[in-house]
Amino acid sequence: MIISAMVAVGENNEIGKDNDLPWRLPNDWAYLRRVTMGHSIILGRKNYESIGKPLDGRKNIVLTTNKDYKAEGCHIAYSIEDALSKCEGEEVFILGGEEIYRQFLPYTQKLYITKIHAPFDGDRFFPTIDYSLWKELSVEKGIKDEKNHYDYYFHVFEKIK
Ligand SMILES: NC(=O)c1ccc[n+]([C@@H]2O[C@H](COP(=O)([O-])OP(=O)(O)OC[C@H]3O[C@@H](n4cnc5c(N)ncnc54)[C@H](OP(=O)(O)O)[C@@H]3O)[C@@H](O)[C@H]2O)c1
Numbered sequence: 001m002i003i004s005a006m007v008a009v010g011e012n013n014e015i016g017k018d019n020d021l022p023w024r025l026p027n028d029w030a031y032l033r034r035v036t037m038g039h040s041i042i043l044g045r046k047n048y049e050s051i052g053k054p055l056d057g058r059k060n061i062v063l064t065t066n067k068d069y070k071a072e073g074c075h076i077a078y079s080i081e082d083a084l085s086k087c088e089g090e091e092v093f094i095l096g097g098e099e100i101y102r103q104f105l106p107y108t109q110k111l112y113i114t115k116i117h118a119p120f121d122g123d124r125f126f127p128t129i130d131y132s133l134w135k136e137l138s139v140e141k142g143i144k145d146e147k148n149h150y151d152y153y154f155h156v157f158e159k160i161k
Pocket residue numbers: 006007008009014015016017018019020021043044045046047048050063064065066077078079080095096097098099100101103124
């Protein structure tokens with residue numbers, strides 16, 4: 001099973017603000033949907049609550065330490081190992097937030113990172129990546145239009161073994 005992380009970052013590695021995304025970028029959301037459809041996805045409890053519902057067509061696994069926690073349409077996991085043991089299929093996607101990305105980074109083999117070339121006010125950040133340990137597989141410029149105001153690029157990296 002390949003463990004992949006998928007994230008969008010601003011110019012300073014910011015990923016969140018007040019338990020929400022610092023930007024609106026529908027094209028990135030559509031890209032995430034396309035890439036993760038049919039796969040298992042792992043989310044932190046705060047990220048899950050920020051989204052507010054399970055992502056359709058995917059096995060949603062929500063990490064929490066609260067044994068009483070319930071989220072309709074989701075599987076609940078209480079540790080990294082527990083979350084991974086509930087995954088099915090060839091590739092699993094770690095969807096954040098910050099706490100989750102940091103803990104899974106040592107196990108992450110593939111990184112789908114949307115780099116938005118603009119600064120945002122953030123209170124959550126993606127960990128600093130040592131790109132000498134990663135090989136870029138692809139990069140594609142995102143379309144800028146009236147609904148997607150920024151310059152942004154979809155990168156895919158693979159950890160060098
Ligand atoms: N830009 C992006 O691509 C992107 C993607 C995702 C999220 N975000 C942003 O990131 C922010 C949320 O990130 P965050 O770091 O605050 O929270 P988070 O990582 O989404 O969730 C943290 C929670 O996950 C649970 N948890 C963490 N590690 C665990 C473990 N090892 N075992 C069991 N449970 C564990 C705990 O839940 P309990 O407290 O219930 O125990 C913890 O409070 C939001 O602003 C969101 O919009 C951005």
